[in-house]
Amino acid sequence: MHAAIITAYDAPPVYGEHPEPVARGEHDMVVDVLAAGLHHLTRSKADGSHYSASGVFPLVPGMDGVVRDPSGRLRYAALDDTNLGTFAERTVIDSRRSIVLPDDVDPVRIAAAMNPGMSSWVALRRRITFREGQRVLILGATGNAGRMAIQIAKRFGAAQVFAAGRDATRLAALTGLGADRALTFDDVTAAADVDVVLDFVWGEPAAGAMLPMLTARADRSAPLTWIQIGSMAGASAPVPSAALRAARLNIVGSGIGSVPARDFIAELPELAKAVGEGAIDVRARAVPLARIAQAWSEKTSERLVFVP
Structure with missing residues (x-):
């Protein structure tokens, strides 16, 4: 499969071949990524400036996104600390850190809004x-x-x-x-x-x-x-x-650690509903994942969302 790959904190992501993901845990599932936002948290984890950055490479960035699970359902998934993020054609999610979405939602809009919201x-x-x-x-x-x-x-x-x-x-x-x-x-x-x-x-x-x-x-x-x-x-x-x-x-x-993961997950359905219904204004622009090297440093008021 293809993915965005980072090999060092000072290196931009490169679009290339990556081994297929493998589900290992009881609640893990391999999913197709439909849309993943380029959030400030994603950038700072990738360049080492965020307190949760692991320093382990190679790294596929992307800490959340809209995915399609093996049964065909749409989900919004927030990934735990992992080196295989959502800037890939496929990734592994923990089903407990995801919510099922309606079939008619706009994946780009949801992917853009959930993290900043x-x-x-x-x-x-x-x-x-x-x-x-x-x-x-x-x-x-x-x-x-x-x-x-x-x-x-x-x-x-x-x-x-x-x-x-x-x-x-x-x-x-x-x-x-x-x-x-x-x-x-x-x-x-x-x-x-x-x-x-x-x-x-x-x-x-x-x-x-x-x-x-x-x-x-x-x-x-x-x-x-x-x-x-x-x-x-x-x-x-x-x-x-x-x-x-x-x-x-x-x-x-307020952030990772000061708020338990279960509390974040518990709030996801209501936020996703508000975004999906258009109750919250969202500025999003879809970008092909293959263009990640060019888009990574782009300055824009829109939230960039990568689509494989």
Whole structure:
């Protein structure tokens, strides 16, 4: 079969021949891959920058996708740590880490949306106790995950959603997705009184926004939960000590490890239903897997989805 193959952290994927997958475990099944998204998590695991990267090569990237199982059913599958990912014609999945999809779903749309959508969906449903009527600030709202987070927070009953980012053109479009106000990072004190921050950027931007926001709060004793989800602006953030003393700030992370796999899987059906019904706007573009070397480093606002 054909697959995308990476031989080193600093090497781009190469489309080539790969041995056929073999099901070994009780719950394993060999499946045909229909669509697999190129997510930030997939890139960072492949280049070694993600904390879960294994460092074992050769590696076929791809950590999730829409597949067809041996009985002909469509499934969305999330793979565990493996060197045979979904950027291949076929792969092995653990059936317990998958859900059956309706026959009429768009595989590209599902493959594009599930990973970025899951980041905020699981954070609000499984990492904290989010209540209808709370207010939310999204840092990094112009990316795919951030755009979906606006819609998901509103779906869960957020009274106000503030969307913060750098790109003024992209920010201007976010009110059309449900954001009550779009802000630059310099203006985040306008969202000082939110209850929850969904942080997809971390690094200096998050640290720089934290203390001004906290000191601007009308009631510093009111709880603020800062959920660290992504690190697009840096893996480390110089959080000032005053931020932890000057207000009732609670910093938590949401991701692999802090949320059990069973909790992720339990949320998949409802998210897939929302995506399939068109309740969440998704920007996706299908790309033949054979073009992975050219598309791997492409800068685009769309979520690239590889199709064998």
